[in-house]
Amino acid sequence: MSLSAEQLQAIARNYWPSTEEYLFRQETSPEHDRLQGRWEEELKKIDQWWAFLDDLERELPEYKIGDATATPDASFRCIAYPDQPRLLRGFRWVIVGCVSILAPVYTVYGVQFEYRGKKRTCAQVSFEPLLPEIRTPADIIARKLEATFGVSALPRDIAETHVPLFVEWKKPPDTTLFHALFTSEPQSLP
Amino acid sequence: MRHSQRPHALSLVLLLLSGCGPTVIGHTIVNGRLQPEHFRFVTVVAKRGKGAGGWREACVHAQLKRTTGETYLCRFGVGTPIENGDGPISTPLAQRVAAECANQAAYSVFEATTPQTPLILACQNFRGTYNMVIKAALRGAKVSHECDSKTTLYEFGF
Numbered sequence: 001m002s003l004s005a006e007q008l009q010a011i012a013r014n015y016w017p018s019t020e021e022y023l024f025r026q027e028t029s030p031e032h033d034r035l036q037g038r039w040e041e042e043l044k045k046i047d048q049w050w051a052f053l054d055d056l057e058r059e060l061p062e063y064k065i066g067d068a069t070a071t072p073d074a075s076f077r078c079i080a081y082p083d084q085p086r087l088l089r090g091f092r093w094v095i096v097g098c099v100s101i102l103a104p105v106y107t108v109y110g111v112q113f114e115y116r117g118k119k120r121t122c123a124q125v126s127f128e129p130l131l132p133e134i135r136t137p138a139d140i141i142a143r144k145l146e147a148t149f150g151v152s153a154l155p156r157d158i159a160e161t162h163v164p165l166f167v168e169w170k171k172p173p174d175t176t177l178f179h180a181l182f183t184s185e186p187q188s189l190p
Numbered sequence: 191m192r193h194s195q196r197p198h199a200l201s202l203v204l205l206l207l208s209g210c211g212p213t214v215i216g217h218t219i220v221n222g223r224l225q226p227e228h229f230r231f232v233t234v235v236a237k238r239g240k241g242a243g244g245w246r247e248a249c250v251h252a253q254l255k256r257t258t259g260e261t262y263l264c265r266f267g268v269g270t271p272i273e274n275g276d277g278p279i280s281t282p283l284a285q286r287v288a289a290e291c292a293n294q295a296a297y298s299v300f301e302a303t304t305p306q307t308p309l310i311l312a313c314q315n316f317r318g319t320y321n322m323v324i325k326a327a328l329r330g331a332k333v334s335h336e337c338d339s340k341t342t343l344y345e346f347g348f
Contacts, residue, residue, distance in 0.1 A: 067235075
């Protein structure tokens with residue numbers, strides 16, 4: 001059963017404030033407290049997440065698997081880095097899979113980094129339709145997320161629905177369901 | 191907007207200990223600098239055995255004060271991975287980078303602050319600048335508007 005944009009917005013509204021009044025009042029919002037509560041519950045199951053990452057490593061032997069899960073976000077995030085020798089200068093794709101802690105949905109996206117030596121100088125986020133060079137590992141991550149967590153893909157058009165919520169670094173009118181359900185900074189990766 | 195001829199006393203009280211004299215940056219007097227030990231990182235997301243991952247956070251409340259009596263509590267969380275693509279990030283390293291980047295951001299923001307700048311705006315500008323600076327220094331690090339409930343709060347200027 002898939003949730004509509006309206007249903008997902010109603011869920012997200014519990015976890016992200018719709019005003020900046022708490023900033024002005026210098027208080028923590030009840031939405032933040034609820035998000036913290038969700039994290040507390042979900043992090044009790046971190047062994048399940050680690051087992052998923054181990055499985056992913058076996059299915060993607062040409063990739064190194066990392067964990068980008070961080071509590072300012074609203075999702076567990078995995079990253080697949082191609083296991084290639086580091087170029088002195090150049091571009092590199094990584095693939096990111098996110099499973100929301102707020103609703104039974106996931107998404108997979110790509111980030112192209114430009115490197116100068118060890119430093120990332122530029123990051124370009126790419127959503128569906130993904131480029132051919134990353135589609136295969138992205139599909140593997142997607143199937144594994146569905147099978148392990150019983151979640152369904154959040155369609156791109158629903159992910160791009162604007163919501164009147166303040167999600168960390170995103171404010172209306174820029175905030176979308178993607179930010180509220182997954183992360184406000186998709187390019188921020190370890 | 192008229193700028194004061196003298197540095198106006200927006201005092202960002204960043205240091206509880208004595209020994210660091212005030213610095214004048216533009217129109218602002220900044221009393222002290224953040225030190226690594228002010229960032230009491232706690233592990234919030236444990237790291238899987240191998241690979242990049244894990245998450246630690248520190249929480250800081252810095253009181254911004256003007257000589258007029260106006261105050262604003264500038265709250266921010268700062269987090270880093272426990273290991274990123276460059277390798278493990280030790281707690282002392284995270285503390286050092288957190289402090290250096292915070293001081294750099296404070297310097298940059300307060301250089302632009304005038305007596306008319308609302309303190310809430312100074313705080314928001316600081317947080318945003320700090321987020322950009324720390325990301326360039328440490329892959330995956332971020333500054334957030336709220337603190338994780340597991341963190342131990344560190345307060346300045348009380």
